[in-house]
Amino acid sequence: DAGVIQSPRHEVTEMGQEVTLRCKPISGHNSLFWYRQTMMRGLELLIYFNNNVPIDDSGMPEDRFSAKMPNASFSTLKIQPSEPRDSAVYFCASSFRNYEQYFGPGTRLTVT
Amino acid sequence: QQQVKQSPQSLIVQKGGIPIINCAYENTAFDYFPWYQQFPGKGPALLIAIRPDVSEKKEGRFTISFNKSAKQFSLHIMDSQPGDSATYFCAASRYTGTASKLTFGTGTRLQVTL
Numbered sequence: 001d002a003g004v005i006q007s008p009r010h011e012v013t014e015m016g017q018e019v020t021l022r023c024k025p026i027s028g029h030n031s032l033f034w035y036r037q038t039m040m041r042g043l044e045l046l047i048y049f050n051n052n053v054p055i056d057d058s059g060m061p062e063d064r065f066s067a068k069m070p071n072a073s074f075s076t077l078k079i080q081p082s083e084p085r086d087s088a089v090y091f092c093a094s095s096f097r098n099y100e101q102y103f104g105p106g107t108r109l110t111v112t
Numbered sequence: 113q114q115q116v117k118q119s120p121q122s123l124i125v126q127k128g129g130i131p132i133i134n135c136a137y138e139n140t141a142f143d144y145f146p147w148y149q150q151f152p153g154k155g156p157a158l159l160i161a162i163r164p165d166v167s168e169k170k171e172g173r174f175t176i177s178f179n180k181s182a183k184q185f186s187l188h189i190m191d192s193q194p195g196d197s198a199t200y201f202c203a204a205s206r207y208t209g210t211a212s213k214l215t216f217g218t219g220t221r222l223q224v225t226l
Contacts, residue, residue: 031210033214042201042216042217042218043201043216043219045214048213055210055211056213091155095212098212099144099205099207099212100158101158103157104155105155
């Protein structure tokens with residue numbers, strides 16, 4: 001039984017480039033969450049979707065960040081243009097009609 | 113605004129000891145309190161969770177104690193093992209009608225020595 005799948009696992013890019021992170025939630029789950037983890041700020045919720053609809057994007061840091069969920073099995077988090085302060089580990093998590101969230105392995109993003 | 117305060121930041125115990133990690137919350141609307149365990153290079157994994165209508169929950173060597181009036185909860189790890197060395201996060205959640213938003217503590221790095 002596959003868990004949450006994220007790709008790529010590691011991404012190194014130069015400042016100003018566009019970055020796209022991908023997530024496949026657990027099959028049957030109807031809520032999807034994007035988090036960012038840094039030493040300074042810990043785990044922060046960026047945005048979450050319910051039934052593919054964005055519900056709360058109040059955690060998205062600025063307009064350079066955008067997220068989409070075109071269908072129940074795929075979501076993307078895009079940063080354009082990327083900046084060094086965006087360097088972090090980005091996690092995707094999913095859940096089904098309850099409180100238990102299952103996290104993916106994360107994407108470690110480094111912006112130079 | 114930090115809504116969930118976690119302490120200590122780091123903890124070292126000997127094998128067999130009982131590490132205790134504490135969390136305090138502010139928002140009385142929170143109705144679910146999970147603990148997550150994270151190993152280096154991995155995503156957080158749900159360890160154990162409690163709802164505010166009970167004061168204690170045990171699962172194996174892990175116990176949550178909950179004090180609703182004090183708005184505090186804690187994680188106890190019985191007979192700790194080197195394999196328990198990880199970062200532990202408490203969290204608090206409230207159901208919004210569509211999903212449950214988690215607010216995390218800042219994490220406790222636990223090291224269990226031989």
